[in-house]
Amino acid sequence: MRVEDLEPIKALHEEWFPVRYSAAFYDAAVRERMVGTREPLHTIVAEDARTLEIVGLVTAQLTDAATCGDELFEPARDFRAEECSRVMYVLTLGSATRYRRRGIAKELLRRCVLRAEAEAGCGAVYLHVITYNDAAIEFYERNDFSRLREIADYYRIDGASHACYVYALFLSRARAGDVRLDDDDGRGDVASYLASALARAALLVPAAWRTCIRPRRGGGAGRA
Secondary structure: OOHHHHHHHHHHHHHHOOOOOOHHHHHHHOOOEOOOOOOEOEEEEEEOOOOOOEEEEEEEEEEEHHHOOOOOOOOOOOEOHHHOOEEEEEEEEEEOHHHOOOOHHHHHHHHHHHHHHOOOOEEEEEEEEEOOOHHHHHHHHHOOOEEEEEEEEEEEEOOEEEEEEEEEEEOHHHEOOOOOOOHHHOOOOHHHHHHHHHHHHHOOOOHHHHOOEOOOOOOOOOOO
């Protein structure tokens, strides 16, 4: 993201979520940093190829599994603990109303998962969703996320408390017995596999989508 994206990003978040984020959240987000900690924030932005209007985005943070607070791996009895040292937490994800049902959110999520796959020791992608958001719940379940638990009173909106569900997608490298990416399978390391996977995926989506993913300008972590 860029600093000049602040107002459109804020407008989209206010369209998508009943939670109101602080000005500090947006100020940090457009600089690809977490508010408060200034840790790196991973972002992928989708634009309309004709108007350059931002029509979707995902924000996510790579964090230590031990400090994520949700005991993510407790239900997963067949996991390699050494491969689950980090997790990718999806803070926000969405697409503009008039651009929905075009696969934008699905592609943003897919690229976020690929980014997690490229991070050594990352065992899962996870998120929270308010319990009454049936559309979001259906979306994540359709994209292979599993519901782990319900947390009471997680959100406070307009003076009322609301529960959330924790959803996670456990990556194959963390599962005991699953095939892992290595040089012996002909696909090279994870980073090489990520690059080739994105190249293959580009053949499957419209040209307008391919041109709407901004290349990162400057240093730091790039976009998928």
